Every structure is written in C-alpha cells, then in structure tokens.
Amino acid sequence: xxxxxxxxxxxxxxxxxxxxxxxxxxxxxxxxxxxxxxxxxxxxxxxxxxxxxxxxxxxxxxxxxxxxxxxxxxxxxxxxxxxxxxxxxxxxxxxxxxxxxxxxxxxxxxxxxxxxxxxxxxxxxxxxxxxxxxxxxxxxxxxxxxxxxxxxxxxxxxxxxxxxxxxxxxxxxxxxxxxxxxxxxxxxxxxxxxxxxxxxxxxxxxxxxxxxxxxxxxxxxxxxxxxxxxxxxxxxxxxxxxxxxxxxxxxxxxxxxxxxxxxxxxxxxxxxxxxxxxxxxxxxxxxxxxxxxxxxxxxxxxxxxxxxxxxxxxxxxxxxxxxxxxxxxxxxxxxxxxxxxxxxxxxxxxxxxx
Amino acid sequence: xxxxxxxxxxxxxxxxxxxxxxxxxxxxxxxxxxxxxxxxxxxxxxxxxxxxxxxxxxxxxxxxxxxxxxxxxxxxxxxxxxxxxxxxxxxxxxxxxxxxxxxxxxxxxxxxxxxxxxxxxxxxxxxxxxxxxxxxxxxxxxxxxxxxxxxxxxxxxxxxxxxxxxxxxxxxxxxxxxxxxxxxxxxxxxxxxxxxxxxxxxxxxxxxxxxxxxxxxxxxxxxxxxxxxxxxxxxxxxxxxxxxxxxxxxxxxxxxxxxxxxxxxxxxxxxxxxxxxxxxxxxxxxxxxxxxxxxxxxxxxxxxxxxxxxxxxxxxxxxxxxxxxxxxxxxxxxxxxxxxxxxxxxxxxxxxxx
DNA sequence: ATGAAAGCGCTAACAG
DNA sequence: CTGTTAGCGCTTTCAT
Numbered sequence: 194x195x196x197x198x199x200x201x202x203x204x205x206x207x208x209x210x211x212x213x214x215x216x217x218x219x220x221x222x223x224x225x226x227x228x229x230x231x232x233x234x235x236x237x238x239x240x241x242x243x244x245x246x247x248x249x250x251x252x253x254x255x256x257x258x259x260x261x262x263x264x265x266x267x268x269x270x271x272x273x274x275x276x277x278x279x280x281x282x283x284x285x286x287x288x289x290x291x292x293x294x295x296x297x298x299x300x301x302x303x304x305x306x307x308x309x310x311x312x313x314x315x316x317x318x319x320x321x322x323x324x325x326x327x328x329x330x331x332x333x334x335x336x337x338x339x340x341x342x343x344x345x346x347x348x349x350x351x352x353x354x355x356x357x358x359x360x361x362x363x364x365x366x367x368x369x370x371x372x373x374x375x376x377x378x379x380x381x382x383x384x385x386x387x388x389x390x391x392x393x394x395x396x397x398x399x400x401x402x403x404x405x406x407x408x409x410x411x412x413x414x415x416x417x418x419x420x421x422x423x424x425x426x427x428x429x430x431x432x433x434x435x436x437x438x439x440x441x442x443x444x445x446x447x448x449x450x451x452x453x454x455x456x457x458x459x460x461x462x463x464x465x466x467x468x469x470x471x472x473x474x475x476x477x478x479x480x481x482x483x484x485x486x487x488x489x490x491x492x493x494x495x496x497x498x499x500x501x502x503x504x505x506x507x508x509x510x511x512x513x514x515x516x517x518x519x520x521x522x523x524x525x526x527x528x529x530x531x532x533x534x535x536x537x538x539x540x541x542x543x544x545x546x547x
Numbered sequence: 548x549x550x551x552x553x554x555x556x557x558x559x560x561x562x563x564x565x566x567x568x569x570x571x572x573x574x575x576x577x578x579x580x581x582x583x584x585x586x587x588x589x590x591x592x593x594x595x596x597x598x599x600x601x602x603x604x605x606x607x608x609x610x611x612x613x614x615x616x617x618x619x620x621x622x623x624x625x626x627x628x629x630x631x632x633x634x635x636x637x638x639x640x641x642x643x644x645x646x647x648x649x650x651x652x653x654x655x656x657x658x659x660x661x662x663x664x665x666x667x668x669x670x671x672x673x674x675x676x677x678x679x680x681x682x683x684x685x686x687x688x689x690x691x692x693x694x695x696x697x698x699x700x701x702x703x704x705x706x707x708x709x710x711x712x713x714x715x716x717x718x719x720x721x722x723x724x725x726x727x728x729x730x731x732x733x734x735x736x737x738x739x740x741x742x743x744x745x746x747x748x749x750x751x752x753x754x755x756x757x758x759x760x761x762x763x764x765x766x767x768x769x770x771x772x773x774x775x776x777x778x779x780x781x782x783x784x785x786x787x788x789x790x791x792x793x794x795x796x797x798x799x800x801x802x803x804x805x806x807x808x809x810x811x812x813x814x815x816x817x818x819x820x821x822x823x824x825x826x827x828x829x830x831x832x833x834x835x836x837x838x839x840x841x842x843x844x845x846x847x848x849x850x851x852x853x854x855x856x857x858x859x860x861x862x863x864x865x866x867x868x869x870x871x872x873x874x875x876x877x878x879x880x881x882x883x884x885x886x887x888x889x890x891x892x893x894x895x896x897x898x899x900x901x
Numbered sequence: 902a903t904g905a906a907a908g909c910g911c912t913a914a915c916a917g
Numbered sequence: 918c919t920g921t922t923a924g925c926g927c928t929t930t931c932a933t
Contacts, residue, residue: 214626214684216707218926229904234928244902259705264682265628266926269619269909272568276683284663285644293638297665306679308662309638311651325660328618329630330568351613353570439849469852475829476854495793498823500830572910583920588912598918620910623925 217260226254237262268330277307277521278326279335282314282401286436288463288491288510289337292359295514296335303522305332312337314401314435320345327352333521338403339363355524357517361403362536369520369533371513375403378506378539379410382460382488383418385541391458391486392420396428397445397466399435404462407490411460429453437462442469446485457485458547464489464496467503471546475500486547501545508539571614580608591616622684631661631875632680633689636668636755640790642817642845642864643691646713649868650689657876659686666691668755668789674699681706687875692757693717709878711871715757716890723874723887725867729757732860732893733764736814736842737772739895745812745840746774749783751799751820753791758816761844765814783807791816796823800839811839812901818843818850821857825900829854840901855899862893 223230228251235243236251243251254260268274277300281289297307310326312319323345326334333355340346340358349356349367356368361375386394394415396408412428415421421428431448433441442461446469449456461467467489474481481487481501489496489505496503516535523530577584582605589597590605597605608614622628631654635643651661664680666673677699680688687709694700694712703710703721710722715729740748748769750762766782769775775782785802787795796815800823803810815821821843828835835841835855843850843859850857870889877884 214707214925219928220926230926231905231928232903235903238928242902247902259702261678261681261702261706263623263684263926265619265623265684266909267928269617269623269911270926270928272909272928274619284638284647285641287639287641290639306662306664306683308660310660324615327615329660330617330619348613348615352615353568438852440852443852465849469849472852472854495819495823498792498794498797498826500826568909573912574910584910585912585921586919589919592912596918601918617910620925621912623927624910624912626913626925 214263216263217258219260219262222251222254222258222260225258226251272330273525274330274332275305276329276331277305277333277335277518278310278329278331279307279337280310280312280319280322280326281337283311283436284309287465287493289360291510292514295511296518297514299515299518300522303518305522307335314399320348323348327354330354332525333357335359335517335521336367340367355521357520359513359517366534369517369524369530371516371520371535371537373508373537373539374410375406376410376413378490379407379412379460380414380417381539381541382407382506383411383414383420386458386460386486386488386547387415387418387420389458389482389486389547391547393453393455394420394428394458394460395449395453395456396430396460396462397437397442397449397470398430398432398462399437399441399466400432401435401462404435404437404490407462408460429456433466437466439465439469439472442466443473444469446470446473458482458488459485460488460490462490464491464493464503464505467505467546468495468499471499471501471503482545482547488541488547492542496542497544499546504544504547505542506539507542509537512537568617570617571612573614573616576605576608576612576614579612580605626684627879628684628686629659630683630685631659631687631689631872632664632683632685633661633691634664634666634673634676634680635691636670637665637790638663641819641847643714645864646868649865650872651868653869653872654876657872659876661689668753670696674702677702681708684708686879687711689713689871689875690721694721709875711874713867713871720888723871723878723884725870725874725889725891727862727891727893728764729760730764730767732844733761733766733814734768734771735764735893735895736761736860737765737768737774740812740814740840740842740901741769741772741774743812743836743840743901747783747807747809748774748812748814749785749803749807749810750814750816751785751787751791751796751803751824752816753789753795753820754786755789755816758789758791758844761816762814783810787820791820793819793823793826796820796825797827798823800824800827812836812842813839814842814844816844818845818847818857818859821859821900822849822853825853825855825857836899836901842895842901846896850896851898853900858898858901859896860893861896863891866891 219230219233223233300307310322336358338361358370361372398404398408431445489503492505492507496505573584573587577587664676690712692715712724715726752758752762785799843857846859846861850859
C-alpha cells in the first residue's frame, strides 16, 4: 500500500491564503518530484506518455505526500467528471439489484463512479432530481424506465449528456435504450397459464407503472385466448402500494378469494408478493398450484427456495446493467454505439408453483 | 415549472474557444439580467442578501436561459461540494434500507446529495473506495461499521473531512459515531430465550463481521445463564455466505438438526434467514415455536406477516440515519455537534415465533 | 517527452 | 445591497 507518512498537511503547516482546502495539490507533488504540474497530471491520466524514470520519481512523490487528486478541479478543467448519474425508484429494490450491480461494476472498470438518485415510485421528485444531477455535470445519465415528463426530457436533451433509458421499451427514446416489453411479459404469462389449463387468472400488483402494464398485457393475452371471459368479463385485480410486500401478497389473496372464489391462478407483480400469496395459501390449506397457481416476477434469489418453488418471470438484469454502461462508455470515448436500442427480452422460469 | 424555451445552447451557437462545455454560464445569466456574476451567485446561494427587484430580474434570466449551476466549479471555488459519501456493504440490503433512506432524506433537506460506494461484505475494496471518494472532496463521509484498516483510518483523518461511523460501537471512533452494540444484542436474545425455557440455542449466521459478534454475544449470554452447557459445551452454529438468504436459512436448519437434534431455538443473523428456517420447519412439520423457537434480526417489513409472525431484533434505522446526517450537517455549519457519540440501542420485538 | 500559459465556471474577500 | 479582483486545482493548447 501507499506510503503516506511524510508531513501530513492540513492543520500542520497552514497555507497563507484564506482560501483553498489546505491539502496537498498537484503543484506540491510536482515541486517534490522536480517536474511541472502537467507532468504529474500525465502520470495520473496518461502514464504511457511519460518517461519511465520520470514516472517513477513522480509516483514516489505522490506516495510521499499522500496526494489525492481533486476531481472537482479535474472535472472542471477537462469537462469530464467521470461521474454517472443513475435515477432509480429506490436503491433498495431487489428486482433491480443485479442491474445496478452490473452497471456499477462495468462503469467502475472504466473509471467512472455511479451515483444514485432516488425518484420514489411515484416519480414525483424526478424533475427536481434531474436538475440537481445535471448540476454535477455527469458524463452520462441512466434512467429506470422511460422519461415521460416533457420538462424532464427537455432538460436532459439540452444538457447534452448521453442518456440511457432502461427496463422498458419505447419507440421514442430520448437517446439510447436497453429494456424489454412489460406488455409482452403479461401476454406470455397468460399464454403460459392457459397452457396449464387455468381459465380464471387474477392479478396482484403493486401500484407501479410498469407492473400495471404487465397486468394489462395479461388481460390482453387472456382476452385473446378467450379465457378471461369464460367466467367473468375482466381480470380480477388487487392493487397494493409500491413496492409490493409479503403482507400485501397475503392481503391480496384474501381479497381476491372473497370477491372471486373461482380464481385459479394469480400473476404477482413481484416475487415478494408471490411469496405472500403462497404463505397465505399454505395457512388456509389451499394447494398450490393445484387449486391456485402462482406466478411471480423478478426471479429473486429466494424464488427457488420457496415451498413450492416459485414459477416466475426472469429478466437478465446484469445484461441490462452492462449494456447500458457500455452505451455510455462508448459514447464518452467518441466511439459510435453499436446497438443504441436493445430489447433484452425475458423468460418464464418454470418451477413448481405454476 | 421553469421556462426553458429561450435559445437552447449547446450545438446551437457554439462558443469561440475549444474548451468549456458550451453551456449557459453564470456570466450569461448575469449579462441578461444586467448584473454582475456574483449577484447571480448570491441569488442562488443567499437570496436573502439580494434586493427583491434584483432577485426577480435574475430569476427571470435564469429561467429564460435554462441555466443549471455547475457544482464542480462551485465546489472548487467554495471548498464545499455539497456531496456526502456513504460507504456501505451493498446498497441493496434491506436491513440498512431505512437507515440510508433517512440519511438521504435528512441530507437532501440540507442541500446535500448522498453518493454511495459499495465495499462488499468482505470490505476488500474499502481502502481503494475511500481514496476515490476523497478525490471528490465530499463534505462528509458516513461509514457502515467501524473502520478497522489502519491505512483507511489514516487517509480519512488526513483528508480532514467529518466522518461518522455507524451501526456499531467502539471506544476509539475516528471522529463521530452513531450505533449500537452487537454483543449486547446477542446477550439479550440469550436471556430472552432463556426466559422462554429454551436450553439449547443455535445460531444461523451470515459470514459478516457484525453478525458474528451478535453470535458471540449469544454464546456469552448463554454461558453466563448456564444454558449452553446443559447439553453441550458450545453453541451450535451454521455459517452461510453473506448476505443471508431464504435458501441458506433452510439449509442451516437442515444442517443444525442433523448435527444437533436437541436444538430448541435458533437465532438468525437476519430475518431472511429466519424466514427460511420457518419455511423449512413448516415443510418438515416441526412446530414453531413449540419445538423450535426462531428469532430474527432486522425487523424487516415482512416479519409481521410470516407464519408464525417473526420475533426479531429491531434497531431504529431511521434514527441512525438522521443522527448521522445531523452530526455532519452541524459540523459543516461550524456548529458544535451536540452528541458526537450515540448509542441508539435496540429492542426485541416479541411476536409468535419465539 | 516535457513545459508555459491560459483558462474551466464559480465564489471568497474586500471594497464601496 | 452590489461590484471588482483574484483565485480554487486542475488540464487544454501550443511550444520546444
């Protein structure tokens, strides 16, 4: 590890002027190494352009002084902050976890730091957040879902920063796009359950825009297959607050069963809701999947370990993260982006619950 | 909403020089409003120091131009980045969710943006991460747990940035501290289960430092109460990879029962593990809590909805987040910090599983 | 391969 | 209450 023992600055010496942070600057390192500041800069940002011996001397000076570059200054001078802003509903959602992990990892490998801004599921603070993010001059912006607000779109376009929208599809992206179709997921689940001889499918969903579109897709698919109309004209639905919880899953099943006892399958907008449904079914002695089939969404790590194991919709989160990062990195390095619009698709993982 | 229609810059006009971002600067706004740049700065940062009429004119100019301040420049000039760095094992852990939410909320209300850096549970990248974080010159740093690495401590101290360690206790904090004792939790759980006439307590834990200290506390407590030694000399333990999952909870119970069939209570290092234990118990027809009592940790939102409802250790996460933020905000504003070292304690929430 | 000069866009400090 | 001046710490550009 670095040697940072020599003359720690800060309170120790105290620079003359009243401004400045009182820390080691690039000029201090340069003086110690007997070179110009720009050479230290090159050692840090383009070491291959510096002679081996100079490199060594400068690096020693860096270690001796404990110099840590000031990226505010560097970013201001170069117009490259090495910062990526990611707008997410909430950082804690397990559904996105693998995506943000891969995103962060990919960016990190290219020298960028990803900073998250939480919009909340309503997206109320989205506009304000975009402004404060742009104020930090990120080199790229990653959005969860499609940006609908016109003012938000305008700001992003005018900021002239590479933007990737993710986790959804639209014919009119702001810039780049990596996602999949929520409607198609719903339709595919309807088809899947129809294949399992289920004829009365219900939905338990969180009040989140994309979840509702999956529900809509299910209704479309069910109608097309003629199964939604066998016993009733519409798909029974229970809507809970976002994000979905085990508790709302339980409540959802109770409510659904009371209103529509003929229901024989439930499509949940998240695996957590699905787990709640199965726990409630268990408690009531309702056999899953025989009496009621359960399909989740997200394929979270616990889906394989529930009883019965959960059949669920799986999306390649890491791929979304990686591809989104790649888009922005390519753009930042002046390369043309191979695939600025990508549909990563989805799959239904068949287990025991449906 | 803002009016950002007038002459969007960027590609449109193209400034003469080759440098710069080509965006609206404070001088553009100043010119349009007929004031000096510093006045625009004041409108943004200290509006009460500007005459009402001037304020209005400048604000109109800001809206007309769509000006978004450049915080890299502002931060460099003022030595205040309005950025807070939070180092966390992983942003997705539900155990910390409420803490980071409250932290972000409190900082946000004071004009700071919180950026997260993920160290991983092993803490391997911690040192490197500290360096890259310091490079952005945050106004404060929040750590999850205690910083053990000497080089990390040195860097933080030399950076001369306010630091709060959280979610743990130590007699030698780097700077400020908001946490609780993991050992005491373990001891309290031992006492609690002893009160429930349990005499053979086992532990299922993730391989995470603080979780292991809770387990150690349990062993200490059990030994002191004389219950660990009634049937065997040590507390049976199952250690899973961090973070704990439903699946490892199930595996843990299977393993424990095979090796120590006399076990009558299990303390899990997270509610997710506990849920796994209960699902496995359910599948095997083992009555909880009669045959085996289960205690979790975290009091996650689903704990109240499991069957049986989960008895678990609850920590006031939001309080930790709020207090940690307050410490740094007070320090940043030159105020003395009322309580630089806080023990927020914990409680055992009694439900049905134990 | 290295350096000198000139800013990046903003705000602290000191007038007035 | 408002303005002038001089940087913040770094990197671009252009020379050598």
